[in-house]
Amino acid sequence: MLIDDYKPRSLKEVISQKDLIVKTIDWLNKWKPGKALIIYGSSGTGKSLIVNLIAKEKEMSLFEMNASDNRSASSIKEKLVPASKEGSLFKKRLILIDEADSFGESDRGGIAEIIKIIRESANPIILIANDAYDQKLRSLRGYCDLIRIRKIPVNLIERRLDEIALKEKMKIDRETIRKIALNSEGDIRSAINDLKSFNETPRDKEENIFEVLNKIFKGRDLRTALRAIDSSDKDLDEIFWWVEQNIPLEYSSPELVAEAFEILSKADNFRSRIIRNQNYRFIKYMKDEIASISLLENPDRKFVMYRPPGRLITLGSTKVSRKEAEEFYKSLGLNCSLKKIREQAPLLKIILGRRFRGY
Amino acid sequence: MFQIWTEKYRPKTLSEIINQKHVVERLKAFVKEKNIPHMLFAGPAGCGKTVSAFAIAHELYGEDWKQNLLNLNASDERGIDVIRGKVKDFARTRSMGNFPFRLIFLDESDALTPEAQQALRRTMEAFSNISRFILAANYSSRIIEPIQSRCAVFRFSSLKDSDVKEYVERIVKGEKLRIDESAIDAIIKLSEGDLRRVGNILQASAVLNKKIDEDTIYEVSAQAEPKEVRKMVEHALNGKFLDARESLKELLLKKGVSGEDIVRQISSLIYDLNVSEKAKAELMEKVGEFEYRLQTGNDQIQLESLLAQFALFKKA
Numbered sequence: 001m002l003i004d005d006y007k008p009r010s011l012k013e014v015i016s017q018k019d020l021i022v023k024t025i026d027w028l029n030k031w032k033p034g035k036a037l038i039i040y041g042s043s044g045t046g047k048s049l050i051v052n053l054i055a056k057e058k059e060m061s062l063f064e065m066n067a068s069d070n071r072s073a074s075s076i077k078e079k080l081v082p083a084s085k086e087g088s089l090f091k092k093r094l095i096l097i098d099e100a101d102s103f104g105e106s107d108r109g110g111i112a113e114i115i116k117i118i119r120e121s122a123n124p125i126i127l128i129a130n131d132a133y134d135q136k137l138r139s140l141r142g143y144c145d146l147i148r149i150r151k152i153p154v155n156l157i158e159r160r161l162d163e164i165a166l167k168e169k170m171k172i173d174r175e176t177i178r179k180i181a182l183n184s185e186g187d188i189r190s191a192i193n194d195l196k197s198f199n200e201t202p203r204d205k206e207e208n209i210f211e212v213l214n215k216i217f218k219g220r221d222l223r224t225a226l227r228a229i230d231s232s233d234k235d236l237d238e239i240f241w242w243v244e245q246n247i248p249l250e251y252s253s254p255e256l257v258a259e260a261f262e263i264l265s266k267a268d269n270f271r272s273r274i275i276r277n278q279n280y281r282f283i284k285y286m287k288d289e290i291a292s293i294s295l296l297e298n299p300d301r302k303f304v305m306y307r308p309p310g311r312l313i314t315l316g317s318t319k320v321s322r323k324e325a326e327e328f329y330k331s332l333g334l335n336c337s338l339k340k341i342r343e344q345a346p347l348l349k350i351i352l353g354r355r356f357r358g359y
Numbered sequence: 360m361f362q363i364w365t366e367k368y369r370p371k372t373l374s375e376i377i378n379q380k381h382v383v384e385r386l387k388a389f390v391k392e393k394n395i396p397h398m399l400f401a402g403p404a405g406c407g408k409t410v411s412a413f414a415i416a417h418e419l420y421g422e423d424w425k426q427n428l429l430n431l432n433a434s435d436e437r438g439i440d441v442i443r444g445k446v447k448d449f450a451r452t453r454s455m456g457n458f459p460f461r462l463i464f465l466d467e468s469d470a471l472t473p474e475a476q477q478a479l480r481r482t483m484e485a486f487s488n489i490s491r492f493i494l495a496a497n498y499s500s501r502i503i504e505p506i507q508s509r510c511a512v513f514r515f516s517s518l519k520d521s522d523v524k525e526y527v528e529r530i531v532k533g534e535k536l537r538i539d540e541s542a543i544d545a546i547i548k549l550s551e552g553d554l555r556r557v558g559n560i561l562q563a564s565a566v567l568n569k570k571i572d573e574d575t576i577y578e579v580s581a582q583a584e585p586k587e588v589r590k591m592v593e594h595a596l597n598g599k600f601l602d603a604r605e606s607l608k609e610l611l612l613k614k615g616v617s618g619e620d621i622v623r624q625i626s627s628l629i630y631d632l633n634v635s636e637k638a639k640a641e642l643m644e645k646v647g648e649f650e651y652r653l654q655t656g657n658d659q660i661q662l663e664s665l666l667a668q669f670a671l672f673k674k675a
Contacts, residue, residue: 244660248600254670257600261664265652268660276655334366335409336555337434337467342616344555346582350563351363 002196003189006164011053015160015188016152017046023147024054028094028124036118036125038100038141040132041149044187047128048098050149055094063123066098073109076117084121093123101129103136111140118143135324151186160188161195170195179210182305209234209242213306216243217250219294226291236287240264240271241309243290250304256296263289328357365558368530373414376407377554378522382513386411390418393459397483397492399507401499402515405553408495411515412464415493419458426455427462433475434467442471442478450482450490460491468494469501476503483509518552526554530561538571545576588624595669596634603666611658618658622650622665638672645669 008014011021020039027037039047055062063083065071083095103110118125129137132146158181165172172195184191215228216239229239247260267289270282329341332348341348342358349356370376373383373390382400389395395415400408416428429449431441446463454461465471471479483492483506492510496502499512527543530536542564550557563579564571591606610616626646629639649665 244663248604254598254600254667254673258664258667258671261660261667265649265656265661265664268656269652272655272657332363334363335369335413335430335466337432337470339434339467339620340404340555344559347556347559347563347579348363350566350579350582351559353566 002164002168003192006160006192008049008053011050011057014046014050014053015156017050017149020046020147020149021050021054024050024126025058027145027147028054028058031124033121034119034143036121036127036144038127038129038132038137038144038146039149040129040146042151042186043130044184044189044191045149045151046188047149048096051094051096051126051128055096058092058094060092060094062094062096064096064098067102071103071107071110073113076110076113080114080117084117084123084125086122095121095123095125097125097127099129100127100140101131101134101137111136115140115143152188154181154184154186157181157184157186157188157191161191164192164195179305183210183308208232209239210306212239213242213246216290216293217246217298217304218301222288222291222294225294226287229287229291236283236290237271238309240267240286240290242306243293245309246304246306249307251296251298252300256298259296260293263293325358363558364530364534364562365555368526368533368558370407370410370414371417373411373418376410376414377526378518379407379411379515382411382515385513386415390415393419395419395491397487397510398494399499399502399510399512400493400495400515401497401512403497403517403552405550405555405557406515406518407554408515409464409466412462412466412493412495416462416464419462420456423456423458427458429461429463430466431464432466434470437470437472437475439472439475439478442475442482446479447482450486453489460489462491462493464493464495466495467497469496469498473503476506480505480509518554520547523547523550523552523554523557526557527561530558534565536561536565536571537569539573541573542571542576545573545580549576549580588621589628591666592625592628592632592669595666596632596672598670598673600667600670603670604663607659607662607666611662618653618662619650621658621662622646622653625665626650634672642669642672 014021024037024039039051041047052062054060063080065076065079069075069079080095083093097114114125114127127140127144132141132148158178161177161181162174164170165177177195180191180194184194209232212228212232212234216225219225219228229236232239234242244264247264248257251257251260267286270286270289273279273282274286326338329338329345332341334341345358348358373387376383400411402408413428413430416424420427429446431446436445446465449461450463452461465479468476479492480503494502494506494510499507499514524543524547527538527546531538546557546560550560560576560579561571563582564575567579568575587606587610591603591610594600594603594606607621610621611618626643629642629646632639632642634642645665645668649661649668652664653661
């Protein structure tokens, strides 16, 4: 895969992130038992890669555990305790716990076990997470130093994509490369993967979502828009949400925004018939509705950097998840529904002060 | 020990219930005879419906009340499965101890889906030899006719100013609060007869100030206003559609407010909006249309489409 072919082989080849590398090596040099390190930040920015390369260049042996492993208390104990004991005389050991914020239901007690191991481990432990402030990691944070990894600047991603496209002799224009880089939002892994999917030969080419959106928003006829929807690499529901996300970016006049949403609202009602009654016949009508957005006459045609749906929400880190808040509300033992408690939440927040764990 | 006052000062017996004399007298008579019919309590929020049901259970069963009362909140568990499962299982089991029947309390039962209400009908009848139902609702009209006809309907009236004052004084005395007379008036005005709100406003004010004055009450109460929905609508009217959308997503995804609740709040604030009368009428019609579409659609899409309609009435 492209992503493997162009993976940095040494720390020197890593783009950006010098700061993180220096800090991490420094942390390792000064490491004393009892403390672990959490490296956290957006995905595709190089966290795991950098830890791996550091281990390689410092000639440490790496013991890794990630979300694909069973991480219940007992299996962590079974695997990590031996690894945390003194390594061989010649090679120091580094323990990496990747995807530390995705301990699932079945991994109950796993975090507590990790804390125990951190306190006794003879080898340094590094944890990797997207969000170090995830509720699940709360108890763990007290035993850890934190380093945040930055997103990779878009222009550096663009330059890297250019290099790769050149070496691979790809037929891809600068404009598309720029779009991919912008759209990656600092995630170089997704950018390189996207680059690959843009380089398909034209004959069996799947239309990428940007082109599909272009044909829906800027097209002039139903058939072209419909064909674009059908040949997209995304399924209809994904396209639906891409359209939802980008309507207000495409149109600057409120009239057109309202008209486009009016169409989407109707498409949505077909959509729920499909979902609720498994009435797949309505897929056709949902498609027709979405395609009909192409008939809106937009005098103000401009280049729009389409954005993927839903990202805004997941990025804004919710401190308290909905489920945790509900648990908290229930724990208050008030004799009323969650709905009523939520209505009273602002007052409860004042009353409870720091004890308040809702929103 | 720390306690939320709405719980601490919750009446435990029928005699402690504030006002509702006409209802309470009859309930007391039922308890005395140890025989109650199925009942429907209708009335506004925070006027004593839930409290009355619990008091009945306390007085009927004493120590054993927990085993003999099934307390379900239909707003949290409103589906047909709950009625067919939990409720039915409880209804058909004989009471613990020597009591003639068990009690099932369905709070906020106007949130039960019509299907769930239909399912309830048979259960109420089939096990009436060993089980009694008390349903509470804000509006009896949202309870289907067949259920209403199986119940003795009790209408709880909204509390008068003097009732609210009685409750405030109960807490003031119990907590040894220092409070201005004008602050009490402010609470009465702001609470709209909802004692749950009274308790919370009072406790929040006491956290902020040792001596509670009128300003504290207004300050606390302003913080409790559901401002987000208004803010969202204002964004749309100001032509900031993207901000309006962010507010919407925050309400739906982060705060977990239902689309139905949001659309109702929107409809209740239309008349205060800074737009022409004609615009208000048109917007009201749109709100109605999208509330309808919500029933068979996705909350976010439908509300977003509604906000796009509001954006057409952008303020000059």
